[in-house]
Amino acid sequence: MAEATILSDSPSVASAGPESGPESGSGSQRLLELRHLTMRFGGVHALNKVDLHIDRGEILGLIGPNGAGKTTVFNVITGVYDPSGGDVLFEGRSIVKRKRYQRTKLGIARTFQNVRLFSEMSALENVMVGVDAQHHSSVGGAILRLGRQRREEREAHERGMELLEFMGIARRAHQTARNLPYGDQRRLEIARAMATRPKLLLLDEPAAGFNPAEKADLMSLIGRIRDDGYTVLLIEHDMSLVMGISDRVAVLDFGEKIADGSPASVQADQRVIEAYLGVPSDDEDLLASTGPGAPGDAEHAEHAEHAEPVGRAEPAGEG
Ligand SMILES: Nc1ncnc2c1ncn2[C@@H]1O[C@H](COP(=O)(O)OP(=O)(O)OP(=O)(O)O)[C@@H](O)[C@H]1O
Numbered sequence: 554m555a556e557a558t559i560l561s562d563s564p565s566v567a568s569a570g571p572e573s574g575p576e577s578g579s580g581s582q583r584l585l586e587l588r589h590l591t592m593r594f595g596g597v598h599a600l601n602k603v604d605l606h607i608d609r610g611e612i613l614g615l616i617g618p619n620g621a622g623k624t625t626v627f628n629v630i631t632g633v634y635d636p637s638g639g640d641v642l643f644e645g646r647s648i649v650k651r652k653r654y655q656r657t658k659l660g661i662a663r664t665f666q667n668v669r670l671f672s673e674m675s676a677l678e679n680v681m682v683g684v685d686a687q688h689h690s691s692v693g694g695a696i697l698r699l700g701r702q703r704r705e706e707r708e709a710h711e712r713g714m715e716l717l718e719f720m721g722i723a724r725r726a727h728q729t730a731r732n733l734p735y736g737d738q739r740r741l742e743i744a745r746a747m748a749t750r751p752k753l754l755l756l757d758e759p760a761a762g763f764n765p766a767e768k769a770d771l772m773s774l775i776g777r778i779r780d781d782g783y784t785v786l787l788i789e790h791d792m793s794l795v796m797g798i799s800d801r802v803a804v805l806d807f808g809e810k811i812a813d814g815s816p817a818s819v820q821a822d823q824r825v826i827e828a829y830l831g832v833p834s835d836d837e838d839l840l841a842s843t844g845p846g847a848p849g850d851a852e853h854a855e856h857a858e859h860a861e862p863v864g865r866a867e868p869a870g871e872g
């Protein structure tokens with residue numbers, strides 16, 4: 554369908570998302586691998602020798618109490634921080650020396666724990682910025698560039714509208730981002746991250762601040778994103794939600810991975826129960842039925858997530 558999308562031959566998000574889906578056969582199933590990943594901030598071991606992998610087409614749930622190191626995993630994968638030790642492999646190759654925008658180009662995109670949008674731009678423009686991050690009209694002759702820019706602009710517009718549609722916020726396309734209801738801002742962030750057709754989509758508590766019904770909706774949407782061939786690493790505090798949607802769940806506690814396996818096995822893991830609930834108890838039911846008791850999802854301290862929104866993309870004409 555989409556003849557000449559800049560990023561790939563894949564048509565729309567609804568039918569095929571990233572450049573290489575689970576069946577694309579481009580190399581092994583292993584998409585991302587963290588090897589003995591360590592991140593220290595002064596004396597704090599935010600991550601301590603964490604081994605973790607994601608296979609293509611999976612939703613991997615990443616959970617753990619506040620301060621466990623979840624967001625730090627994202628920050629190291631996306632290049633906000635250089636790890637103090639260990640390695641990050643993407644499609645079998647180390648990426649720790651790659652710049653952030655290069656990682657975007659390789660196919661890694663994220664959303665942030667606290668919404669980050671270009672607040673004065675429209676919803677559609679925000680997504681188009683994401684598409685633009687993949688364009689290459691910065692070099693070349695002026696005339697060539699002009700033609701290509703027009704085409705890219707048109708394609709970015711189409712792709713942007715598709716994504717807004719997919720996220721259920723097409724009617725917001727021309728509204729200024731900062732005027733959108735909070736929930737739609739979060740959905741918009743996901744749409745923007747998907748604009749680059751990432752092979753790996755990192756979602757940091759995308760449902761923070763949502764009510765239970767909204768959360769459930771968003772989770773089923775994330776399920777559809779996966780069904781389209783995306784690979785998703787999902788940080789989410791609500792246990793029952795993350796258990797329901799994830800193919801596999803990994804648990805961090807004080808920077809260490811303490812469990813990794815099927816939702817059922819993780820849920821039954823005594824170490825997880827103790828760490829996550831902070832109670833050395835036999836109240837296993839709690840784990841199945843409630844969130845972790847994380848106070849105020851939306852207000853989690855956010856540490857130096859300095860990344861500008863989409864890779865290196867700068868909003869044209871914005872100060
Ligand atoms: N830039 C930084 N400077 C200093 N310490 C940091 C920095 N980033 C993270 N940390 C520390 O690393 C640890 C892990 O933080 P991180 O934000 O990764 O946790 P988290 O699991 O995402 O928590 P939450 O559920 O609250 O979002 C915490 O002790 C935190 O204070």
Ligand SMILES: [Mg+2]
Pocket residue numbers: 623624625666853
């Ligand atoms: Mg976090």
